[in-house]
Amino acid sequence: MAEELKINATTKEEKYKELYPQIKALVSDETDLIANLANICAALKFGMNLFWVGFYLVKNEELVLGPFQGPVACTRIKKGKGVCGTAWQQNKTIIVDDVNEFPGHIACSMLSKSEIVIPINDTNNAVIAVLDIDSDEYSGFDKTDEEWLGKILQLIKLN
Numbered sequence: 001m002a003e004e005l006k007i008n009a010t011t012k013e014e015k016y017k018e019l020y021p022q023i024k025a026l027v028s029d030e031t032d033l034i035a036n037l038a039n040i041c042a043a044l045k046f047g048m049n050l051f052w053v054g055f056y057l058v059k060n061e062e063l064v065l066g067p068f069q070g071p072v073a074c075t076r077i078k079k080g081k082g083v084c085g086t087a088w089q090q091n092k093t094i095i096v097d098d099v100n101e102f103p104g105h106i107a108c109s110m111l112s113k114s115e116i117v118i119p120i121n122d123t124n125n126a127v128i129a130v131l132d133i134d135s136d137e138y139s140g141f142d143k144t145d146e147e148w149l150g151k152i153l154q155l156i157k158l159n
């Protein structure tokens, strides 16, 4: 596909509908995991106009910063720490409407107000990475994001 996104929709649901096939086209012919994670970050950041989008990869019992788009971020997160470490520990998606209300939230940027973190599992259901998306508005994420981001993550080939 042409390396350019086209999003005309205005509602979140419609934007995801337009973005999804474009991300699918971007990653379908590429087998390199990091290349695909990097393009997914860029597509989500600019397609959905988000504040921060990134992946943390599980390495030696820590989450280590991977491909991302947005301001610089903390590089390592321990299991159970912050929203990312909690989503990893519990192996479940976490949506936080107000990061100030989440005990132990790791504030990489004071501008971050809400977030969604979705674990990525290997075939044994072990968490190998998390997708972390931050908004500079409160309550930036809901079930629509969880559903579409889940579909997008299904496109990633885990070699």
Ligand code: SME
Residues within 6 Å of the ligand: 052, 054, 073, 074, 077, 081, 082, 083, 084, 085, 104, 105, 106, 107, 108, 109, 112, 115, 132, 134
């Ligand atoms: N918000 C995360 C830390 C990572 S930054 O937001 C990029 C957390 O508390 O897990």
